[in-house]
Amino acid sequence: MTDVAVHHDPAPGEHGWTQTGVSNEKLGMWVFLGSECLLFGGLISTYMLYKRTAVKGPLPHDLYDIPFTSVSSFVLLMSSMTMVLALSAIQRGDHERCRVWLATTALLGAVFISGQVYEFTGFVKHGMGYTTNTAASSFYTLTGFHGVHVSLGIVMLMSLFMMSLRGRLPQQRSEVVEIVGLYWHFVDVVWILIFTVVYLIP
């Protein structure tokens, strides 16, 4: 843990010492993200398998509103930038700006989720419910899993925001922001894949 390292270098066996010099938490997050690749890979593959096999419509591709989704993809992409700016701010010790960027990131995430809810509502109105056909089931499951990940990310960001507000997020613990950031960026890159594979390629 980086903060310990600030006080004194931990000796082997002490808390905070690691063989590789990277913290347990960050390594754990990366292993988790490696694992998540296979989760989203499976969901994306299921969608690719089923996007054309439905026996009755409407299919997701008949209903996509590409301009709308492009905007919400852009919003999520920009939230990655604000996330990295939040990290950069706290690494400099600029807590004020860190909070601003954390809040912005959470807000952009929330805008994305709202967009998704709006999109889904529209699809249902046009007759594509969760159980309508194979393509619909796999589309909603894939984007739903992604949406749940984004939502959990928002909860994490808001927790960080509250911690920072109460002075519990000092500069030397900036790694926490970095780790949440890793998660957030991962969710973003998954959407980069989904946007191309699911939406843009017919």
Place this chain on the structure above:
Amino acid sequence: MTATEHAPPIEHDPTDHVHEHPSDAQYVLIAAILAAITALEVATYYLDFFKKNFVALLVALIPMMIVKFGIVAAFFMHLKFDNKLFRRIFITGILLATFVYMIVLFTFHVFSH
């Protein structure tokens, strides 16, 4: 042999943390590049050429997707600057996923139409 004796970490990559992370301005620039690529991606949707030419669409979209993925992973997730270990773990996950799921989709003839 005492616990306080500080043995150097054995596998500490000497290049770690040598590179400075990008500055804020550079982050914004990177985001602008990402936005530009996204704009190009969306543009394919409006061009008639790609509507008629599916292979060309794939050739255009897939590399852009990979580049965007790579930029976010390398810069925003700091893989370019951080310990090699992280890169290896993440790439293992990506390659394994690509490998097994591509085979599955091939056996289903998803790509042959």
Place this chain on the structure above:
Amino acid sequence: MAIIEAPDSSAPLALPSGGTVSAHQALGVFSRPGQSKGWRSWITSVDHKRVGVLYGASALLFFCVGGVEALLIRLQLVHANGTVLNAAQYNQVFTMHGITMIFLVVMPLGAAFMNYLMPLQVGARDVAFPRLNAFSFWCFLFGGLFLNSSWFLGGAADGGWFGYAPNTNPIFSPSHGMDFYALGLLITGIASTVGAINLIVTVINLRAPGMTLFKMPVFTWMGFVTQLLIVFAMPVITVALFLLMFDRNFGANFFNVNAGADPLLWQHLFWIFGHPEVYILILPAFGIISEIIPVFSRKPIFGYPFMVVSGIAIGFMGWGVWAHHMFASGVGPLSVAAFSVSTMFIAVPTGVKILNWVATMYGGRLHFTTAMKFAVGLVAMFTIGGLSGVTHAVSPSDLQQTDTYYIVAHFHYVIFGGALLGFFGGMYYWWPKVFGFTLSEKLGSWHFWLVLVGMNLTFGPMHIVGLQGQPRRTYTYEKGYGFEFWNMVETIGAFVIALSVLIMFFNIFSSRAKAKREHLVVGDDPWDARSLEWMVPNPTPAHNFDEVPIVTHLDEFWHRKYGEDDRGRAVRIAATADVMQKGDPTGVHLPSPSYWPIVIAASLPLIGYGIIFNLGFAALGGFVLFLGIYGLGLEPSTDPDAAHDHDDHGPHDDGHDEDHEAAPDAEEVTVDD
């Protein structure tokens, strides 16, 4: 087999070792400052050793459940047209037998050894995230109980352990059994994934100074590969189980063939997970005997790098062979050919391992303790199972074997004759390490020989009836196909195995009673062992190492005891007592116990019941989960009394399932002083 027949029943304690007495009270493994006794100390413990013991005890409990199910199957099949069970009951019993043995016995037994030993073998005081480790265990236990509660709630899973959809859709499997299957395996999957991330980080980050990756004991290496397989394989079955659950409970169409679904999707997803899974089951046992064989051959392991690299190769190649489970399903000639070849190739690294074990024993001074007998038994039995496995790789012959008892024979030779014999061996070998007394060698010998005879009687004839065409997963057979005699033999064999297991349990209790009665205290290092875990007193003190060892060799402990004379022969250079650590906890701070792991774990079955019966429960479970994660985060991870900046671990253990992402940030709240 000839090797085993030279039994050398010299008592293990007669091996050269340090004195036979030390100051530690027997059975007191778990003493640790503060709450160290009573049930409460167990449910709140975050000590990797206790978690390991809990894993082992729970797995043995489930082993009895799965064993009773096996005996029911054998009773049903002892005669033609058996009437012990009806078809519906038989479906549930064989399905639950498979699920229980794989997910609730062999995997957690592996987890028990890996949790207990890997931190010790790498010279660490605990795992990287001790509270998450406790969470993994409780999550596994509650998941197992959740699965088994289905017996009382309308019927257990009945679609086979691989639950092929669409056969598991509500039309064909209308009871809630398969819902319990999907949700129960999701819960145990979370447990495995969290545990795997924990142990991977532990191995990478917490190795003692000087312990490079290629100085790690083979067991730790195999455990490491296993955990990597878990981390990457579990999400695949997670996807499959979610899809099944959505199909069954929310009307999705993933496996609804009427709606255009492809029934092979489940098979692919399941076996992409399922094949790495078989290596998840077997590699820990390979690791265990790679520790036992050198110690009782009094030689270093032959070809250590080959041993390690073949383990890694198995781990990698295990990802490229899954479709050999699907040769009969119509995956197409190209896939069949490719997967045939890759499957034959994966026999190579396994063969390397077998060769290395044999070469380790060759020319060694063999001591046939019970642990060694089991290890040698594994080598022999696994070889049989491995060879019948190669016959499945030949797809034309596989088409004959698919869904017959020949397959059942094969996987019982590798899982029972491989994994389980290895775990039994490991039990006898590490029992003094964990509990401070040895198990009776005499009873152990009975246990071994009975289990060996029993398993060959049970599973050997299955090759024959399988090739004669007896189908598996079928509750009865007609007279006149020539199945009667061998089925009778199989059933007798099953009861021989049951007897051997009873002897094992009797051994545990009688040896414990004897040790208590006669105040027997096992000496330090009873086997003259080689690896770091034996460098601390028996039973292991709560803090593991007084001071973290600096490692210079593979087999570090051995090299501290022995050097070479000028002719290259091993000579003692230090008395064991001088090399041993004293078990003095001064100055060591350990993470404090916590209630939150069990609370968080308890919320998951609640969500599961909720999805099956009433979504209100699920909401309640979700609320408890949310509170629990924040509770874990807000609780100071070290007792306020312990004055030290010692938060045992942090956040980013989250993950592993979609529900846990909230953990990290929450946890941070704890530590900033």
